[in-house]
Amino acid sequence: MSTINLDHLFKPKSVAVIGASNRPHSVGHVLMRNLLAGGFDGPIMPVNPRSQSIGGVLAYPDVNSLPVVPELAVICVPPKAVVPVMECLAEKGCLAAIVLTAGLGAEQYDDKRTVKQAMLDIAAQRKMRLLGPNCLGLMVPGIGLNASFSHQNIGSGKIAFVSQSGALCTAVLDWAAARGIGFSHFISLGECDDVDFGDVIDYLGSDPNTRAIMLYIESIHERRSFISAARAASRNKPILCIKSGRFAEGAAAAASHTGALAGADDVFDAAIKRAGVLRVYTVSEMFSAAETLSRMRPFRGDKLGIVTNGGGIGVLAVDALIERQGHLAQLDDSTIAELDKVLPPTWSRANPVDIIGDAPGERYAKAIETVLTDSNIDSLLVMHAPTAITDPVEVARGVIDKIKDSKKNILTNWVGEATVAEARNMFYAAGIPTYRTPENAVAAFQHMVNYRKLQDLLMETPPSVPRDYTPQTDKARSIIHSAIHAGRDMLTEPEAKAVLECYGINTVKTIAASDVEEAVRTADDIGYPIALKILSDDISHKSDVGGVVLNLDSSDEVRAAATKMQRTIAQKFPKARLRGFTIQEMVTRAGARELIVGMTTDPIFGPVILFGHGGVEVEVVRDRAMALPPLNMKLARELVEGTRIYKLLKGYRDVPPVNLEDLYMTLVRLSQLVVHLGEVVELDMNPLLADQHGVIALDARIKVTPKVVSDDKRLAIHPYPRHLKQELVMDDGTTYLLRPIKPEDEPAHYEFMSRLTPEDIHFRFFGSVRELPHSEMARQTQLDYDRDMAFLAVVPDGPEQGQIHGIVQVVIDPNNEHAEYAIMVRSDIKGRGLGRVLMEQMIAYCRRKGTETFIGQVLPSNRRMLTLCEKLGFSRKYIPDEDVFEVTLPLQRDAE
Structure with a gap:
């Protein structure tokens, strides 16, 4: 995720074409014709060792002969020639290239590296940005740049179009030309080996000439950069997308109903919804929507x-x-x-x-x-x-x-x-x-x-999660690791329910028995009626094979059912290893709804949570919705409301509504389990029984893996960084909880703002602000922890419990080069050193993140902040036009 050197790609002052040609209908010929006809006012330098001129323009025999360093190179040479060309461009100092050539992954060198990998290694060493390979090219009509081999030129407009498909690019160009539609940018990404959707969205999101962004997506390579960039840009301008392959389903051999139900397209829908991207289904619909939304x-x-x-x-x-x-x-x-x-x-x-x-x-x-x-x-x-x-x-x-x-x-x-x-x-x-x-x-x-x-x-500000709940993460992980050490990837039903109980999810009491007689004794102890289930690592969906019997009312019935169950499984599945039975009390609630709640792991977006209509007919009804973790109460509500069964859950006729708050809380707790326990790759609660009294999981299965990757790679959305919480004790004995801000903090943030003096407000906002609108407050509290951070100093207990005394926030650019800070401390508690502590904590955070420079702007009258910056080692420069001091602290050089 980076916009480094993208200006050289999208706003070049000079262009070199390596592989330019006079041969009609060749890529090099069409490319030069388009560049010369586009009206680009910078040097266009064709490179061809066998021609003195291309299209009437003086040609150069090789890259080293170019009179100036090209800001952008367009490469259309055979695959084996790409790497030598890249080496020459890198040595010359070129910082952006478009690689039109296809088939780079098929060619290999003696060291087994493909041409593609060798090309990427060169680009990475010099921070050269690559568009492609195997792409149509790039058009920026506003500067007369048509660096593509398209058959159709385009006019200037306010809509950007970004596509992975070159074929669709040409079709869209025809469609738009017939309707007089222009573009700010027209970008063919090709194989996205360097410049990807996230990079382009970040760039276009801050481009003043782009009013709306349209995407054609075949697949997402960098899920987190895509979601982070789209979420940031969609706050400023509409982003619309078409996604191909809508009906591709996940693996058929899923170990849970959730895994079988979670189609790839449903997961994609959940991801773009979380990012604020509007999905459309046809090209004409996309253009109509872009025009409407950009003028809205x-x-x-x-x-x-x-x-x-x-x-x-x-x-x-x-x-x-x-x-x-x-x-x-x-x-x-x-x-x-x-x-x-x-x-x-x-x-x-x-x-x-x-x-x-x-x-x-x-x-x-x-x-x-x-x-x-x-x-x-x-x-x-x-x-x-x-x-x-x-x-x-x-x-x-x-x-x-x-x-x-x-x-x-x-x-x-x-x-x-x-x-x-x-x-x-x-x-x-x-x-x-x-x-x-x-x-x-x-x-x-x-x-x-x-x-x-x-x-x-x-x-939207989410409601707060109740504070009297702390998950037993270590206990849950111990249960999982015991199963892994035993060589199992599926937890038993009692183990799965024990893990859920560690996260406050209500389950029906379930006890394992090793044989028929122990099952009878256990049933006697629990009390009748009971449900009897087979216990086997090899059988996931027990009811499908006669492995579940309900409403058993006596020891004789339990003995008969268990004996028959053993016989049936032995006949139908002789290789299945039977570990015994599970016995659980029967839960019957009149008017209760059978739901399914679960999670599975998508190969692109990682963990995804599913909710829907449950029971044995779950895969026939297929009424479900999905969301990416982490969830809060607001997102849990949205997930439930995305299903047809939601209308029934609200109650009808003489059937009372289910306890929706308990249901939402169950989803939030499942989300926390998914975030905390990377070993869990699939999970089912089916049925999850819901009525006016709450919810209870009647059955549960969990699939695990010993191969746990970090959250940075596992989750598509950065979870709340709870590991950054810490207790601070000031010199005067005052204790604060220092923690990252949460969306639920918006009301407390308003209360904090109300206690600031006019001078505090003036120093922070460089003017008089009576009250921040909700939209601005949401931006300050609803952070993408991948790129922004804010620390609060919160009173942990006593009469002022929960009150905020100070805030420090940084906005980090997508390249992680600059972190621009802002800080506020309540006037009535200044002088305790809280401002310095907050600054030191944020500087340390940015240093660990690898950010290069910590910067801010300070009014000349804010002597306290200027003095603090001086003590912390900042340099400062006065900017007369803005009447502010720009303060700067190099982070990585200091660290060295």
């Missing part, structure tokens, strides 16, 4: 109003809206009364507002003006079907004049083609989204709704 005004709600001159197209729009689970606004009585004054008596008197087929622009304008005042309407769709007595252009002009200053989102749908083409162009020119069909217009509105939901998820 502040979004107020999800209720749509419709004004139309045709009842039929209005009904089509409503059908499309309801099909997409959208909400049609209900007109206020006062709105209907006002419309009665300006519309013909035969108007629909409801939403959609049908203003009759002969409506001219003036009638549209009056209807729109009235409807927009209705507080029930959040966005408005204006529709028009051409008739013999109306002029689509005149109507469009009347609509544009009326809606151009509206604060609500307006979409338009002029149905037809040639007759309404000019009107559509007027909407384009006015910056008003317009669509060819009612269905497309409604889809665009729902994109706005879904995008806003994603943004709200990124900004």
Whole structure:
């Protein structure tokens, strides 16, 4: 994850083409033709040892003969020639290259390294950035750069398109050219061996010329960099994606129902939702959504109003809206009364507002003006079907004049083609989204709704997790390691339930018995009725093989059932090793729901948590949703609400709702188990019984592995860094808990801000701030721990328990070069040394992380902070234009 030297790739001042050619239809020929025709105003230097000129431009025999160091090199030579070219470029000081050549992984040297690996080794040594190999190239129309062998040039625009597929790139170029759509960047990633989605999203996320980012994804190579970059960029601009291979399923031989149910596409959906990326399914839908979202005004709600001159197209729009689970606004009585004054008596008197087929622009304008005042309407769709007595252009002009200053989102749908083409162009020119069909217009509105939901998820403050809960991680790990040392990768049911109990997850009492008679004695001790299950390391789904018998009421029934179970297993599965039986009390709850909760390990995104409709028919019903850990209460709620069974869980008729808070807490605790115990690779609780009293796991299975990787490699999202918590005792005896900030800290952060003096606020924000909006506070509390950090000094106990006395925060750039800090300490406790302690802790953290420089900006009047920085070894430089001191502390040089 790095944007180092990407400016040389996307904003080069000179370009060299190694492999340029005069041979018609060759890659080198098309590439040079595109570069020369694009209008790039820097030097274009073709390299070809057999030609004096290429396309009328002086050619050079080799890289060493180039008159200047190229900022960007485009390589289109045979595979064996790539590495010598790279060596020459690296020696010359080139810092970016596009490798169009394919097949680099198939060619090997004597040392068994492939051409691809040798190329990457050279690039890594010199920090040279590589796009490709096996890609179409790159276009940046704003600077006239067409460094591709595309058949189609493009115009400049505000949308960036990034694709792994060269074939799709050419199709999209044709599609966009036919519609006059331009781009800020058009990037073919190819095999993503260096520059990957995360790098490009980070770069485009801060590019002022890019208003929206569109992705075509075949696979994700660097999961954490992708999610971190997308999460950061999507707070500033829409990111949309198409994902191919939607119906590829995971391994069929999964040891749990969760493993069998967790399709790769479901996991991808969960990942991009967590990152704030909106998924679409066609190229046309992607462009429509990008155009809509990039022009979207502040979004107020999800209720749509419709004004139309045709009842039929209005009904089509409503059908499309309801099909997409959208909400049609209900007109206020006062709105209907006002419309009665300006519309013909035969108007629909409801939403959609049908203003009759002969409506001219003036009638549209009056209807729109009235409807927009209705507080029930959040966005408005204006529709028009051409008739013999109306002029689509005149109507469009009347609509544009009326809606151009509206604060609500307006979409338009002029149905037809040639007759309404000019009107559509007027909407384009006015910056008003317009669509060819009612269905497309409604889809665009729902994109706005879904995008806003994603943004709200990124900004929503989660409720706090109860504090009176501490998992018994060491005990759980001991149970797992005992099984691993015994050579098993599946825990027994009692072991699995014991691990769950260590994390506060309620399970039914289960006891193992080695033979039939011990099973009878155990059943007598537990009390009847009981459930009897086979205990075998070789049988995962016990009910599928007759290994489960329920509601046994006596010792005779237990003895008979156990004997039959042994006989059946011996006949059907003679190689299965039987360890005995498990006996558990029967749990029967009227109206309870059978659920499944579990986790599996996706080969790309790592651990993923599943929730859904459980029981023996779980794989037939297939009602489930997935989420990436770590979870909090908010994310757990979103996971449950993503299933069909959620409606039943809320209660209906005389069936009371289940205890949803207990269910959410169970999911959070499972998430903690997954984060803490890297040995767990698959887990099932099926059924998990849920009713108004809470939840209880009736059955559980856990698959483990001795090959534990670090959290950095295992989890797609950096979990809360709990290992950074520590207790601080100040010189005056005051004790603080120093810990990383959490999303749940937002209310306490507001309370902390309320206790700051105007001077404190001025020193921190360089101005007067009355109260930070929720969106800004969410940015400060909901951190991506991969790239940002904030430490709180919290009072651990006493009358002020939970109060924040000081905060230090850093924002680290994607290259880990600079950490820009900000610090606040309450005025009434200054002088205790807390500010210095917070700074020292953050400096130490950044030093361990490998960050190169610690920087900040300090007002000249903030003498206390300037003095502290001086004592800590910062250098400072006054910046007159901003009237601030920039303070700088080199970290790694100090460490050496």
